[in-house]
Amino acid sequence: MDKDGNALTGSREGAIELSGAEMVIRALKDQGVRHIFGYPGGAVLPIYDALFAAEGITHVLCRHEQGATHAAEGYARSTGKPGVVLVTSGPGATNAVTGLTDALMDSIPIVVLTGQVATHLIGTDAFQECDTVGITRACTKHNWLVKDVNDLARVLHEAFQIATTGRPGPVVVDIPKDVQFKKGPYIMPDSVRHRTYKPRTDPELGAVVRAIELMAAAKKPLFYTGGGIINSGPEASKLLRELVKLTGFPITSTLMGLGAYPASDPQWLGLVGMHGTYESNHAMHDCDLMICLGARFDDRVTGKIDLFSPKSKKIHLDIDAAQINKNVRVDVPIVADATKALKEMVHFWKTQRRKVDAAALKDWWKQIDAWREKKSLDFRNSGTIIKPQHAVDRLYALTRGRDVYITTEVGQHQMWAAQRFKFEEPNRWMTSGGLGTMGYGLPAAVGVQMAHPDSLVIDIAGEASVQMTMQEMSTAVQYDLPIKIFILNNEYMGMVRQWQQLLHGGRYSHSYSEALPDFVKLAEAFGCVGLRASKPDELDAKILEMIDVRRPVLFDCRVDQKENCYPMIPSGAAHNEMILSDAEDSAEVSDEGKMLV
């Protein structure tokens, strides 16, 4: 082997002998991994020892294993490459569970390597032992406990294959400490063929043709797109844009799909769902053809399921067959990779010389324009107090012309960001959609900035969420990652407060952020920059200061405490029963509606 451990390759016969720990590093290199996020501990010390001498792999020491997994997610979502995490046994593994579940819900490819106690100690309640594969079985796409070093190289390569292909997702490889020390044969990635895992990616052409026929006949069509487009790669976004242009149909997107279609385009209706725009949700309700591409009819999108889009035929493209007919019955399912399916859709639309029903489409757009006139994202600005919507708008305006990536935490600020920050490209928007993980955005920003060191990475945050993973500011300082944590500080868990106002008679049970730290002093304590804006007239200058400083920043943006996030579909209501402002919130919510979260 050469000094980098790189030069020697071998077939199975001439396989090189490596220790389990060396195999891990070698497999990461052969998989093209450049960055890993981790935290050492007793049961992964041999791997950390192998990492010590390794070149070409940068290890990012996070401050908590949850932070490491979210950083890996941010890395994966902003690059399209798998994020890799290395943690120890026991608490290292259990702390990773939230990130694993988050990645499972949002289909993010991450490979989490966990140390385990030595094989002879497994089952003895040894120090820092936990049943990692048992605990993570329900929150991974697949997981392995590798008890024999002879299986390790194959399993590591399978792990990358399974995480990144088909519907992407998180995987865990649990490696006992003795297996890390033992020597065995290392095999190359291309010699691994999985026995059972063969995800289907090619569309059935008959289904594509049926879809095209429905599209040509539609009078009130609507594209409803999701994270599947982003996950399929930039080519899918290009093809989506082509198909939308070819047809002239309106398009809306889920939270996960933002950026697949440019928000500046006139055919773009904005976000759909609980806090989506008036025009998107009314179009969902009234359309006669819904073309769902890489979205999964999540309850945040559908609202009350039996009132969901009652008049439409539905086309559903998804790479995961289990999503078809799960929540909503569809007319034309297409189980395939989005890029491949979109390619065929564009191809058949062109070669069959399909034309839309132009007259009907004109009327449909007229209707949509009438809904747009509601201007559902408008808000009443203030000259004395910073409105959170205004803060997001200014942040958007002042970052134009820059290479921007946005992450968020979870809550009102997340919805305001999704509504108002306009994304033109895929992979620019990192948010916890399915699991709704408060504390996601700050470590995710760390991962994004590692992958894009010269870009402007901003976490649009809330003061409650950000405290959940605040310790990762140290990571940002250590690795000189100039992430900007833009906190919309309303001193409340804003979305909880909003629901308590709407559904629980204004009884604000434990949703006030008592005993808040002074974020400016806190920033200084971390060794980064603290900024505060309390008045609208100082906001722009402070935002520009934040952008210009090449260091991590905690920005304490003091906003209106009582502002609610609208428009909103109240629980248990249909898409055409949106409320647009506090003035309309007297709408009665049924008991059934209250039970929905």
Add this chain to the structure above:
Amino acid sequence: MAVAAKTPRIERHTIAVLVDNEAGVLARVIGLFSGRGYNIESLTVAEVDHAAHTSRVTIVTSGTPEVIEQIEAQLRRLVPVHRVVNWTTSTPGIEREMALVKVSGSGDRRVEAMRIGEIFRAHVVDTTHTSFVFEITGAPFKIDQFIDLMRPLGLVDVSRTGVAAISRGPEAM
């Protein structure tokens, strides 16, 4: 206007799952059912091809047609799964179950238990002066019937294998 609530149609289905015989594979199958709130009425599992390292899991489950469709789709997503076949909706299948049934008693009750055992073609695999252990094979409802008949005759213990199923005709699953 009040809309009458539709009563969901609950169906019983027998599903065979061919899996790689690897550690934890049964936990994946069972975890899928418990995690998503599906029913398991019976479940049997054993290795069926030692050389190919495959096991066959046979699950009897119940649910609405939509839930059954989801169960099959979710099972197919599991990485170590080779094949999933629903014997209730695809090719007609044969279902068999075996039970060991212990009956304790003496006198007329003991004679009656023996007589019913003969009617059901149950084998006596253990006997003492005061007990029998019957081995009975058949469709699950036949075993249910047998157990019901044994109840007043001194039934003390039952062990059932759960359903094993296979298709009719020359084809493999």
